[in-house]
């Protein structure tokens with residue numbers, strides 16, 4: 001059984017997190033551990049028709065972002081890595097500077113100190129020098145992968161759904177999870 005920690009922060013792109021959780025739900029051998037920031041809760045209502053409860057129901061285990069005593073705050077909790085999707089520039093700054101004042105940030109801190117895989121689906125536009133410096137620093141750390149949710153056209157998308165599945169498919173490929181609808185370049 002793979003255990004993946006999923007963090008959702010308050011950047012635009014909550015539908016990508018929804019899609020990721022839905023795809024992981026279809027994987028019988030993956031257990032998802034979800035933590036959401038307050039910013040994510042606000043953006044969720046702005047960008048999707050889902051309630052907080054509906055999102056939480058898509059995960060196997062859900063944590064309160066204020067609970068710094070939760071299992072994912074410790075390196076002794078065994079898991080296969082973490083995805084922060086979408087990842088705001090505030091959360092990027094917190095991760096880059098080890099400023100772990102909420103559970104999502106602490107879980108990222110743990111991934112880095114344990115040298116586990118940490119995928120950051122960082123989203124902002126335009127990116128400032130501060131954002132780029134933080135992203136550049138993080139990209140040099142073992143296990144950290146910066147994967148902004150960039151649009152791709154080579155798979156000839158017909159819908160937003162097609163664009164989203166390509167982004168989510170690429171992210172999950174990092175963990176060896178292959179989605180049925182993910183079209184690789186041949």
Ligand SMILES: Cc1cc2nc3c(=O)[nH]c(=O)nc-3n(C[C@H](O)[C@H](O)[C@H](O)COP(=O)(O)O)c2cc1C
Pocket residue numbers: 008009010011012037038039040042043046087088089090091123124125
């Ligand atoms: C509708 C909406 C969209 C936002 N989009 C972004 C974004 O794409 N990138 C970003 O860095 N911040 C974005 N923000 C701002 C963050 O939500 C804000 O900086 C927040 O403090 C992030 O905190 P968190 O990382 O703890 O969720 C957005 C806010 C709102 C309300």
